Amino acid sequence: MTTIEYTRGDFQSDQEVRWCPGCGDYTILASVQKFMAASGIVKENAVFISGIGCAARFPYYMSTYGMHSIHGRAPAVATGLATARPDLSVWVVGGDGDMMSIGGNHLIHALRRNVNIKILMFNNQIYGLTKGQYSPTSEVGKRTKSSPMGSIDYPFNPMSLALGAEATFAARTLDMDTKHTVEILEAAYAHQGSAFVEIYQNCNVFNDKAFIALTGKEDRDSNRIYLEHGKPIRFGQDMEKAVIFHNGEATIVDAASVDETAILVHDQTNMTMAFALSRLSHSPTGPTPLGIIRSDDSRPTYDDGVSAQLASAKATKGEGNIDDLIRSLGTWTVK
Amino acid sequence: MVSTTIEDVEPEFLDKVIIRFAGDSGDGMQLAGNRFTDASAAFGNDLATFPSFPAEIRAPAGTLPGVSSFQVQIADFDILTAGDEPDVLVAMNPAALKSNLADLRPMGTIVINTEAFEERNLAKAGYETNPLTDGSLDGYKVIEAPMESLTKEAVKDTGVSGRDVLRSKNMFALGLMAWLYSRPLEPTTQWIEAKFGKKPEVAAANIATLKAGYNFGLTTEATMNSAVSVKPAKLPPGEYTTISGNLSLAWGLIAGAKAAGLPLFYGSYPITPASDILHELSRHKNFGVRTFQAEDEIAAISASIGAAFGGHLAVTGTSGPGLALKSEALSLAMMTELPLIVINVQRGGPSTGLPTKPEQSDLLFAMYGRHGESPLPIVAASSPSDAYDAAIEAIRIALKYMTPVLLLSDNSVATGSEPWRLPERDSLPDFTVRFATKPNGPAGEFLPYVRDPLTFARQWAVPGTPGLEHRIGGLEKEEVSGNVSYNPANHQLMTDTRAWKVANIANDIPPVAVDDPDGARTLVIGWGSTLPVIKAAVRRVRNDGKPVAHVHLRHLNPFPANLGEVLRSYERVLVPELNNGQLIRLLRAEYLVDAVGLNKVSALPFKVTEIETKIREMI
Numbered sequence: 038m039t040t041i042e043y044t045r046g047d048f049q050s051d052q053e054v055r056w057c058p059g060c061g062d063y064t065i066l067a068s069v070q071k072f073m074a075a076s077g078i079v080k081e082n083a084v085f086i087s088g089i090g091c092a093a094r095f096p097y098y099m100s101t102y103g104m105h106s107i108h109g110r111a112p113a114v115a116t117g118l119a120t121a122r123p124d125l126s127v128w129v130v131g132g133d134g135d136m137m138s139i140g141g142n143h144l145i146h147a148l149r150r151n152v153n154i155k156i157l158m159f160n161n162q163i164y165g166l167t168k169g170q171y172s173p174t175s176e177v178g179k180r181t182k183s184s185p186m187g188s189i190d191y192p193f194n195p196m197s198l199a200l201g202a203e204a205t206f207a208a209r210t211l212d213m214d215t216k217h218t219v220e221i222l223e224a225a226y227a228h229q230g231s232a233f234v235e236i237y238q239n240c241n242v243f244n245d246k247a248f249i250a251l252t253g254k255e256d257r258d259s260n261r262i263y264l265e266h267g268k269p270i271r272f273g274q275d276m277e278k279a280v281i282f283h284n285g286e287a288t289i290v291d292a293a294s295v296d297e298t299a300i301l302v303h304d305q306t307n308m309t310m311a312f313a314l315s316r317l318s319h320s321p322t323g324p325t326p327l328g329i330i331r332s333d334d335s336r337p338t339y340d341d342g343v344s345a346q347l348a349s350a351k352a353t354k355g356e357g358n359i360d361d362l363i364r365s366l367g368t369w370t371v372k
Numbered sequence: 373m374v375s376t377t378i379e380d381v382e383p384e385f386l387d388k389v390i391i392r393f394a395g396d397s398g399d400g401m402q403l404a405g406n407r408f409t410d411a412s413a414a415f416g417n418d419l420a421t422f423p424s425f426p427a428e429i430r431a432p433a434g435t436l437p438g439v440s441s442f443q444v445q446i447a448d449f450d451i452l453t454a455g456d457e458p459d460v461l462v463a464m465n466p467a468a469l470k471s472n473l474a475d476l477r478p479m480g481t482i483v484i485n486t487e488a489f490e491e492r493n494l495a496k497a498g499y500e501t502n503p504l505t506d507g508s509l510d511g512y513k514v515i516e517a518p519m520e521s522l523t524k525e526a527v528k529d530t531g532v533s534g535r536d537v538l539r540s541k542n543m544f545a546l547g548l549m550a551w552l553y554s555r556p557l558e559p560t561t562q563w564i565e566a567k568f569g570k571k572p573e574v575a576a577a578n579i580a581t582l583k584a585g586y587n588f589g590l591t592t593e594a595t596m597n598s599a600v601s602v603k604p605a606k607l608p609p610g611e612y613t614t615i616s617g618n619l620s621l622a623w624g625l626i627a628g629a630k631a632a633g634l635p636l637f638y639g640s641y642p643i644t645p646a647s648d649i650l651h652e653l654s655r656h657k658n659f660g661v662r663t664f665q666a667e668d669e670i671a672a673i674s675a676s677i678g679a680a681f682g683g684h685l686a687v688t689g690t691s692g693p694g695l696a697l698k699s700e701a702l703s704l705a706m707m708t709e710l711p712l713i714v715i716n717v718q719r720g721g722p723s724t725g726l727p728t729k730p731e732q733s734d735l736l737f738a739m740y741g742r743h744g745e746s747p748l749p750i751v752a753a754s755s756p757s758d759a760y761d762a763a764i765e766a767i768r769i770a771l772k773y774m775t776p777v778l779l780l781s782d783n784s785v786a787t788g789s790e791p792w793r794l795p796e797r798d799s800l801p802d803f804t805v806r807f808a809t810k811p812n813g814p815a816g817e818f819l820p821y822v823r824d825p826l827t828f829a830r831q832w833a834v835p836g837t838p839g840l841e842h843r844i845g846g847l848e849k850e851e852v853s854g855n856v857s858y859n860p861a862n863h864q865l866m867t868d869t870r871a872w873k874v875a876n877i878a879n880d881i882p883p884v885a886v887d888d889p890d891g892a893r894t895l896v897i898g899w900g901s902t903l904p905v906i907k908a909a910v911r912r913v914r915n916d917g918k919p920v921a922h923v924h925l926r927h928l929n930p931f932p933a934n935l936g937e938v939l940r941s942y943e944r945v946l947v948p949e950l951n952n953g954q955l956i957r958l959l960r961a962e963y964l965v966d967a968v969g970l971n972k973v974s975a976l977p978f979k980v981t982e983i984e985t986k987i988r989e990m991i
Contacts, residue, residue: 050843052855081838086678089846096843097856102835104681105845107704110674113666117675118835120662121637122682125835143674146667343662350657357659359627360797363620363760364613368794369414371607 043074050100056091061212061238065159066098068218073101075219076226078126085128086115088135090166092159092238095130109140112147115154116339123153123340126226132238133160137173137193144233145202150339151230155222158235159212160195162320163244176320181243196315196330199233200308205336206232207311208329212239213252217263217327224329230338237321250322260321264314264328269300272324280317287313289324305332386602388447390455391549393542394472395464395485396433397426397440400542404462405442406789407546407563411555413614413791416604417446420904421789422454422977427644427727434488434496439471446553448603452904452911454788456979460552462545464488464519466497482512483548485519485541517588519544526584531573540574540581547585554601557586610793617756617785618645620792621715622652624763626659629685631764632771633804635660636687637679639672643691644727645786646717650689669697673714677701680710681844683807683834685767689715692734693724695741702776703742706870708844709821709830711770711777713763718782720975729975730783732900733951738778739929739958745867747874749773750928752780754903757792759785762926768803772880773873774829780928782950784901784977808833808840818842820854827880828873874930881927883934890919894991895942897967899925899955902948902978909983913991920987928955936963944990946970948983 048070056062073083083101087093088111096103102125106114111129119127129147136144136158147154163181164170170183174195178187199207206228210221218236225232237248246253250260258274270280271292279292279300287301287310304310311331318325391408393401402423412419422443431438445455457477463469465488476482489504503509504516523541532539543564550557561579568575629636638661640650654663662684666672673688680686690698695716705712718734720726734741738750749769753762759781766779808831813819818840821830833840842854850857851865886895887910898906903924910922923938925931939945939959945967947956953969960967970986972978 081841082836084681084835096845099843101841102681103843103845104678104708105843105847106674106677107700107846110670110701113671113674114678114681116671117637117639117664117678117686118682119678120664120675121635121679121684121686122835125682142667143671146671347657347660347662351660354658357626357656359623359630359800362626362656362659363623363794364611366613366615366619367410367414368611368613369416370611371416371609 041079043080045070045074047080048073048100050098052097054098055094057242059241060091061161061240062092062095062159064212064215065157065218065236065238066095068215069157069222070099071215072219072222076223078226082124083126083128084118085130086111086118087130088140090132090135090164092130092132093135109135109138110143111135112140112143112154112156116143116147116150116152119152119154120340120343123344127154129154129156131158132165133158133162133174133195134164134172137195137198141173145198148199148202148204148231148233151203151205151336152339153230153341155225155232156234158195158233159238160235161238161240161244162247163240165240165243169243192320194315194319195235197312200312200315200331204233204331205230205333206329207315207331208232209235209237209325209327211237211248211251211327221329224332228332229334230336248321251325260324262317262324262326264303264305264326264330266303266305266329266332269297269302271300278324280314282313287317289317305329306335308333387449388445388451388455389460389553389602390443390445390458391460391462391553392441392443392458392472392475393462393545394439394441394468395462395542396467397431397438398433399440399464400539401440401464402442404542404546405444407560408549408555409444409789410563410614411550411557411559412444412446412602413612414559415556417448417602418450418605418607418791419444419446419614420451420454422784423787425728434465434467434493436467436471436497439468441468441472446602448605450605450607452908453977453980456981460549462549464541464545466493466499466503469503470497470499476512478511480512481515482509483515483517483545485545486516487518487520515548517544517548522584522588523581526580527577530576530580532577536574536577540578543578543581544585544588547582547587548589550582551586551589557582607791608793612791612793614789615756615792616648616787616789617753617759617781618648618717618787619652620757621753621759621763621781621786622649624760625653625687625713625767626656626661627760627800628764628767629661630659631800631803632685632767634683634685635662637662637664637676637684639664639666639676639679639686639688640690641666641669641672641694643694645719645783646689646691646694646715648786649715649717669694670701673698673701673705676712677705677708677710680705680712681835683832685771686711687713687715689717691717691719691727692737695734695737699741700743702748703744703746704846705776706742706746706748707846707849709774709870711774711832713766713770713777713779715779715781717786718780720783720973726975728783730901730977731950731973731975732782732902733954733973734780735899735928735951735954736957738780745871747871747929748776748778749874749877749930750778750780751926752900752928753785754900754924754926756785756788756790758903760792764801765926768801769877771803771805772829773827773877774832775874780900782901788901805832807837809837811839819852820844821849821852823869828869828876878930878933881932884923884925884932884938886921886923886938888919888921890914892919892921893942894944894946894987895921895923895939896946896948896983896987897923897925897939897955897959898948899928902950905978905980906948906983908980909987912980912984913987918988918991920991925955928958931962939963939965939967944968946986946990948978948986950978
């Protein structure tokens with residue numbers, strides 16, 4: 038077997054990329070193409086499926102197989118494809134409106150089933166393609182065209198939502214942090230089952246600087262909590278902050294104020310810890326966990342389950358025969 | 373021991389008989405009816421059935437909404453319908469009597485479970501006096517049986533106890549009917565043994581009750597004059613089975629996938645009366661069938677589209693309300709020109725309507741229920757056995773033309789049953805699919821919207837094929853390249869091309885066969901499940917020496933190429949439909965014919981007499 042050497046260019050399609058200048062999607066596209074080239078995925082086996090929205094144009098720009106489907110339904114389309122064709126590497130791309138609003142049902146059920154698909158949700162906390170309405174992740178009080186007096190909708194916490202839907206992999210990264218994004222994509226690809234990756238993405242037209250706490254030079258070091266499996270959770274310019282459990286919740290403290298043994302050691306296989314960490318930041322205006330919040334390979338995937346049942350049925354009943362099937366209820370003969 | 377054939381009594385032979393079992397929805401009437409049907413099929417009768425049951429899982433026991441019934445017509449000739457008026461009504465309680473008596477023919481027979489006719493049940497059914505004693509059943513032949521105490525007596529040595537004791541009283545009714553109509557008991561006892569093999573006491577109780585019912589008939593023979601029977605029908609030679617439409621549709625899908633050489637993917641969300649297709653397909657994974665029970669109707673079709681993109685024969689099945697939810701995704705399948713079968717087992721009414729009742733009222737929804745200009749082929753099944761062929765035909769069209777196809781069934785087809793003359797072994801057609809394997813563009817690229825010059829189908833290139841990487845989607849496609857295009861002329865061209873592709877299928881379907889032996893001047897044209905009733909009505913009119921022609925449509929879009937010519941060659945055209953006039957609108961619009969409609973939306977199939985009367989009026 039020969040290994041094909043790819044470059045990022047091998048994954049660039051001939052289509053002109055048309056997002057607004059300065060859109061975070063460009064950086065994410067570059068990260069994904071960079072990851073793909075290095076991933077070892079055979080190009081013709083990669084499929085990108087999207088719904089509707091700015092982010093959903095993504096498949097057109099990838100020189101792989103792809104489908105730009107309909108509003109919110111990409112996880113369902115991908116579920117059918119991955120179930121039919123477990124040999125493929127199936128990726129879903131969409132925005133927060135697409136996946137948490139119109140497609141919320143499909144997102145949670147894909148995660149629950151643990152279909153072997155990789156879901157990349159570009160979260161910019163706004164509707165871009167429909168030009169600036171608040172989204173299911175917009176903060177309360179958000180003033181937009183559809184909420185001139187401020188949004189009174191309470192937002193989803195995408196990480197908590199994914200974990201509540203039994204996601205076996207949930208991670209978060211930032212559009213501009215290409216290196217970290219590639220690492221997360223690698224981990225998502227290596228994971229057996231559904232992977233949910235939230236990528237904070239700046240919409241410089243309708244919601245500029247929504248993530249400034251994480252991306253601005255002044256604050257970013259004190260607000261990015263990089264999670265690493267097996268490592269104590271410390272962060273800050275001089276690692277002066279830490280996360281501990283206090284009164285049953287993950288809590289941020291000054292590292293100096295607690296005993297070293299009290300600092301939480303990240304265990305990505307621990308669902309309770311993952312959920313607690315997901316609650317640390319509801320909206321990235323302060324310290325926010327980045328990295329793999331949960332990764333647990335112990336649960337079988339849906340598509341493997343389907344394949345196993347097919348194989349088992351063939352083993353016990355033999356290859357199906359139509360002529361026998363239509364006679365299976367008993368027949369009689371008229372002469 | 374009771375012998376299971378009539379030896380000492382020579383029954384009186386009838387050419388046909390219509391029996392309706394009616395009881396509370398917990399009384400097992402569907403099961404009794406189905407067993408009677410199978411025993412009659414094994415005996416060689418032709419038959420047709422009409423099950424009717426409440427949509428509620430469990431309406432209050434003993435009430436009118438809780439009544440469940442099963443009608444079967446058995447005959448010694450090739451009958452077509454379950455019949456208009458029952459000859460016999462089995463009434464397990466007062467509510468069953470009250471809600472079914474009006475249908476019984478004059479002088480018909482009523483078999484009564486007398487013990488259910490006590491004060492409380494009579495009140496629940498709205499009877500002020502007991503019909504068994506107030507003379508209201510004069511004019512019928514009434515057979516009274518204390519079924520509950522006789523059932524208790526029959527099962528007392530079998531080991532069943534408590535609530536299970538009365539469970540088998542439907543077998544008493546069945547045994548009694550078996551005696552009355554000289555049906556063999558063996559098919560039923562064999563079925564019971566197979567069904568309750570792991571619960572021998574339950575099997576014993578059911579068999580004991582079945583025989584008790586039969587014995588009751590035998591020993592009280594004097595009160596019933598004599599037993600009657602219906603001789604085997606003279607059906608065309610061949611091998612037969614008794615089939616319901618949902619099963620034969622499921623089998624047709626498996627067969628069609630086999631004919632295409634593709635694995636079958638069925639995405640569905642449970643909905644009455646389509647669920648049995650999902651149930652049946654999920655039993656046959658050894659055929660390579662993948663079933664996906666989705667979170668909703670939209671996911672069901674979306675997953676099927678994903679499977680179609682991946683090269684599977686993708687099918688999604690639903691009923692009316694589900695089709696509405698699928699419509700956006702159906703347009704996507706149309707725009708991306710992927711093969712997909714969308715089954716709609718129509719049911720009565722808008723919204724939730726009448727989920728267990730028949731209607732043919734989604735034709736216009738199937739025709740127009742999408743956004744933008746998006747015509748699709750429509751194929752309809754006309755009887756339980758025909759659903760097998762209809763499924764294969766839908767698959768043939770979808771694959772050959774790379775298009776979604778709507779396959780219409782309805783509650784009558786889905787839940788009714790009839791004898792089916794099985795196709796010969798190894799008789800499957802061969803429409804093996806050939807996926808694209810090589811680039812088709814001038815620069816060695818793959819252009820997804822290059823078309824076959826004859827069918828206008830695009831090529832099907834599936835992920836995993838090197839060098840054919842391409843993107844499809846819902847935005848308008850540029851011709852040939854498939855790139856997104858807002859070019860006005862291109863949109864006109866692509867819209868016209870997609871419409872033409874569907875219209876062109878008219879050249880690839882058989883011209884309509886006109887059944888007109890006598891040179892009639894009046895034509896009856898129908899579609900779907902009204903086939904047997906229309907045929908029976910036409911036959912009756914012809915038996916009086918009056919000519920009438922009949923056409924029944926399998927293809928509703930496009931219509932067969934000769935349809936306009938056929939319609940215009942008759943002076944009068946009648947279009948009976950279980951809706952308020954949907955096919956007739958299409959025919960009038962397409963062919964400018966002054967057709968007359970016969971329409972019914974009462975949640976019941978047509979009676980033969982209704983169509984017969986209308987034909988006589990028109991001739």
